[in-house]
Amino acid sequence: MTNSKNARLKIVRPVRSGQTTEQVVARVYELIKSEHLKPGERLPPERELSKQLGISRPSLRAGLSSLISMGVLQSRQGAGTFLVDGPPALDSEPLRLLAQLHGFSFEHMFETRSILEVGAAGLAAERATGEQLATMSEEIAEMFAALKDPQQFLVHDVAFHRAVAVASGNPTLATLVEMVSAILYERRRETIDRAHDFNESLDLHRQVYRAIRARKPDEARAAMREHIVRAQRAFALEEEQQQSNLEQDRA
Amino acid sequence: MTNSKNARLKIVRPVRSGQTTEQVVARVYELIKSEHLKPGERLPPERELSKQLGISRPSLRAGLSSLISMGVLQSRQGAGTFLVDGPPALDSEPLRLLAQLHGFSFEHMFETRSILEVGAAGLAAERATGEQLATMSEEIAEMFAALKDPQQFLVHDVAFHRAVAVASGNPTLATLVEMVSAILYERRRETIDRAHDFNESLDLHRQVYRAIRARKPDEARAAMREHIVRAQRAFALEEEQQQSNLEQDRA
DNA sequence: TCTTGGAATTGGTCATGACAATTTGCGACG
């Protein structure tokens, strides 16, 4: 009645959910782009920012909450909202949800991880700096020291792989490696106590390291591929045991 | 150890931000997990859901807004909020922001894309179904038809690569390929009109296809690698021209 | 039977206020 026929405005685009949310994201994006905001710095207070954008605080918060969940922002109550600093990282949550939603298998995750890390190992063999080589070596040493402590071993295992990814000199690649690995890591932490022998795993890590150190990309790739294949096998075994243990518990 | 740099494994994230937001995400995650909610289905109305969770509607909306920005949910005013349907996909926005924030270069993006797509091509050569092969072939045909229309050519170029990624049979991998490609695609769309000759590109696409069709993973990988290297070169050239054109405009 | 109008449903936005955690600065005490 009130709007009789002017409602002819047929929006061609599929309804943009969150007009204002999008606005917030775009605004922050501009702040970053124009270098007015550097990593680690603080954003204007919500009350002020909402006025700047001409939107209400709840709406602003919806947008910020999106950016927080994307891992771009981080907020501390009483202190403020900050651009994350530190190494670039993507939140694994979206991938995890997607995997759950579509029933991705761990085999596929491992396969993807293999492709990413094999590539990273090859690049690392070409580009790793001395310091990065040192970091890898240190993590291997820590793995030696933790042969009797599965959880600790796993921590340094992950750290080694992260070091390789970083040494690839490709932050995009390193970010993806991190994202995929994080999901597998969490799952593995629950089952690794059932693993028996880390010597083989450790040896393969050392082969990867030696190949990178010797600047032999092909060998590094081959070693990493072999390592991940075996890791996947070990993982499958642990899962199996976990499964049978659960069945025993029920009995 | 004494080196305080690498021993900092901060896996714990300050949960301070988003107590309730996290709760919402967890709740939806449970809904999905327990299969009470299938792709394409509708969530309970916000007013009801907020009561179920014992939180206010704005708080609930903050959480939903996160899930929407992750690409898990989609909402239409007046209709409801739905679990996304269709092929699994991760939003590229987070990666784009991260790239902007840390100054990732396009070279690195291409390199990552190469690693992902080369791997996908290899897997596709092992697993592609007849239908998937047909899809690839059709896209190549469309590229033939669009030799004089850069924008259209690019559309089918992207579609071909997507088909290869899907044919890898690995949805995780396909999702990552999609995410990285989307960013490069957007940039490329702006410069492709300056490209001269698509015949070489088309020929390389056909080589990739033939290798996949012939079930020769190594050849498929090699062809894909070669293709992307050249695509990157072409891209760099177009960028250069774009640059000099801009300078001319200023003069 | 088909069209159409409106009411109910549902997401989108806003305003306001109370609350909690952190930071900061001032004052008391050594």
Next chain:
DNA sequence: CGTCGCAAATTGTCATGACCAATTCCAAGA
């Protein structure tokens, strides 16, 4: 004069409530 401790200001967190806009659906009328 310096240091510690507490209180106020700052800032994010959450709730309540209201209104708007788009969609859906059903019933009344052509």
